[in-house]
Amino acid sequence: MLTFTLIIIVAYLFGSISTAVIVCRSMGLPDPRTQGSHNPGATNVLRYGGKKAGIATLAGDIIKGVTPVLAVRLISDDPQYLAVAAAAAFLGHMFPVFFGFRGGKGVATAFGVLLGCNWIIALSVLGIWLLTVVVSKISSLGAITAALFLPLVTWFVDDKIEYMVLSGFITVLLLIRHHSNIHNLITGKEDKIKAGTKEHPKENET
Numbered sequence: 001m002l003t004f005t006l007i008i009i010v011a012y013l014f015g016s017i018s019t020a021v022i023v024c025r026s027m028g029l030p031d032p033r034t035q036g037s038h039n040p041g042a043t044n045v046l047r048y049g050g051k052k053a054g055i056a057t058l059a060g061d062i063i064k065g066v067t068p069v070l071a072v073r074l075i076s077d078d079p080q081y082l083a084v085a086a087a088a089a090f091l092g093h094m095f096p097v098f099f100g101f102r103g104g105k106g107v108a109t110a111f112g113v114l115l116g117c118n119w120i121i122a123l124s125v126l127g128i129w130l131l132t133v134v135v136s137k138i139s140s141l142g143a144i145t146a147a148l149f150l151p152l153v154t155w156f157v158d159d160k161i162e163y164m165v166l167s168g169f170i171t172v173l174l175l176i177r178h179h180s181n182i183h184n185l186i187t188g189k190e191d192k193i194k195a196g197t198k199e200h201p202k203e204n205e206t
Helices: 002-015 019-026 042-049 051-073 079-094 107-117 119-136 139-157 161-177 179-187
Strands: none
Touching (some): 002 051, 002 079, 019 042, 019 051, 051 107, 079 107, 079 161, 107 119, 107 139, 107 161, 119 139, 139 161, 139 179, 161 179
């Protein structure tokens, strides 16, 4: 029980590091929670901050997902421990204690935690996301489609009960966090991926 508790706490705190906010502050960009979709995630940062900021945010969100899971692997390959670490890091990203519990939608971090648990599942879901985005040019549609296929992919690749529960947990939360995107897709108002090109003043400037 102590081990589980420590894993949950450490993984959650690591996941609570908001890459988007840190990247934007370091690059003199406005807080992503006040811009565009107000989502502190890679796609929103890409839209108004440009490719460098978007890529840095994407990489950071993946790293903070995979790192806690790989750290647990140094202790044990028990899927219970890995799934718990993955779920805690994922929750930390969505509800970060360091940033007023205002987190991102979790797509990149979900990929990171899945990569740490089973890289075949992660890459398979990434392929679904990539194919959907290439065809539609809509990031959220890729995320929603990948989320819906995640439990099926997990069952096909590695149907351990711990991973099945984890995949269901991730799918439900991703769909909940994308409820506004789902509405926009239905009404034809969802934005397509487009990198920002304009310079932005620092937050303390008017």
